[in-house]
Amino acid sequence: MEKKPKSAVRTSLVVSACSLGIALFTPFQASAQEITLRSTTSSSINISGDLISFEDDVYTIDTSLGTVSLRAAGLECIGEACPVIQASIVTGPVVWDVSLWGNRRAFTEHVEKLAELVDEKTGGQLTLNLSYGGLAPSRENLDGIAAGDFEMAQFCAGYHPDKNPSITVLELPFLGVSTLREELAVSRAVYEHPAVIADLARWNATLLMPTPQPQYNIIGVGSPPTTIEAFEKMTIRATGGTGAAVQALGAASVNLPAPQVNAALTNGEINAVAFAPHAHMAFKTVDNAVWWTSNLNPGTANCPIVVSKRALDTLPASSRIALLSSVDEALEHFIDNYNSSTMAAWDTALLDKQIIELTFSDEMISAISNEVAGPSTSKWIAEKSALGLPARELYEIIPRTLRAMR
Structure with missing residues (x-):
């Protein structure tokens, strides 16, 4: 869709990280009660003090450093004295x-x-x-x-x-x-x-x-890797779990935004790219490709x-x-x-460009999966649990959902 002139109302609310908009606030006067103001997007602001007033989207608090005024944009107020902020419902287009x-x-x-x-x-x-x-x-x-x-x-x-x-x-x-x-x-x-x-x-x-994207596979330039050892000389664009699978093959993985990938492939910065089929076509990595892996299927991006x-x-x-x-x-x-x-377009592109198909044996796929899946999952659960997330519970949602579908 083409961009349209913004003659209509554009919604952007007051407590956003950097802009004010159409929310309505009731001026608030408080007795001296402590609140904490904390940034919602970083740890740059975390300040406590007695709330003096809240008016025109500005907190005024008495701190150990003196009186401080802070705009509400991007701040979370914690404490019983925090004012109730009510957003208005927009009208019109x-x-x-x-x-x-x-x-x-x-x-x-x-x-x-x-x-x-x-x-x-x-x-x-x-x-x-x-x-x-x-x-x-x-x-x-x-x-x-x-x-x-x-x-x-x-x-x-x-x-x-x-x-x-x-x-x-x-x-x-x-x-x-x-x-x-x-x-x-x-x-x-x-x-x-x-x-x-x-x-x-x-x-x-x-x-x-x-x-919902399909499983990623790798497209590459240069001589097709006919042995696992051949991957050890490669740098492959791959993110997330796909990057872990690439590393299990012995290759180095790099995380590049999709729009930058074809240029990196063309200038030799990388040797191959892990994408879903649509992305290989949309970002033109298929245009100069020599080979692709048909069944590695290591994961996808969310x-x-x-x-x-x-x-x-x-x-x-x-x-x-x-x-x-x-x-x-x-x-x-x-x-x-x-x-x-x-x-259909993907199958046609592979045929038209005569791209060589590399198919891993079931034994090789199993070996790669065994080397990567368990350790990656254990590491993820440990790291995310340390952040306070219910990591194992989140992970277990996936196999449970798949079992229910099959």
Whole structure:
């Protein structure tokens, strides 16, 4: 969808990390009671004192350093004396900016379909204004949601695992996911866990829907690796659990944003790329490829669509219902399109470009999986438990969901 002029109301709420908007606040006068103001996006602010007043979106508190005034944007107030902040519901046509990257492709078809459905259901009262790279770099979309720069965005957990540790469980290697519907089911099940909801809420983000991608495989240039030892000389673009699988082959893995990958492959910075089929085509890594692995299937990237919680909370009920009720149909469109059009185009590209297919033996796949899966999972559980997450509980959602589907 093309960007539209913003003649309509744009929702951006007051307690965002860096902007004020259309929320209404009641001036608040308090007796001297202690509160703590803490940054919602970093540890840069954590200050306590007696609340003197809260007016015009500004806290005034008495601290050991004297009287301090702080704007509420990006701050969490802790304590019984904290004022109740009430957001107003917007009226009239609403435009939401949606931050994506690259170009329209299979990876974004659910967002494209969602925009169509919402426009139809609301009669133009809610418009999703899709921007491919015009609002933020791919690795800064979660920050943009936190800051209130836009209302919806797509991001990949592996781009910044420290910002979204809970959902990186879905990028562990060799989870046993076989189909797009299984990937969709395990993602949704994890997204519904309270710890995951709280993790993303730190960024003002509400998980709207997954992007169910197939298992990654590797495309490369140069001589095809005919032995495992040949991988030891390679540098391969791979993220998350796929990176662990690549390292098990003896290769070095690097984490590059998708738009930068083809240039790195062309100039020799990397020798190969792990992507899902649509990304190999969209980012043109297939164009000069010599070989690909047909069945490594080490894992995939988890790239959810999130919405600003504050923006969602202020939508008129009719628009909110239209948005949320369109998610299932948008995901059905995504899966149908991927399984038909995208995979047909992929098969054609491999044939037309005469790309050599490398197929690992069952014994080799099993050996790689055994070396990677268990240690990676144990390490993930230990590290995320140390952060206070119910890591084992999150991990166990995945095999439990898969068993229920089979």
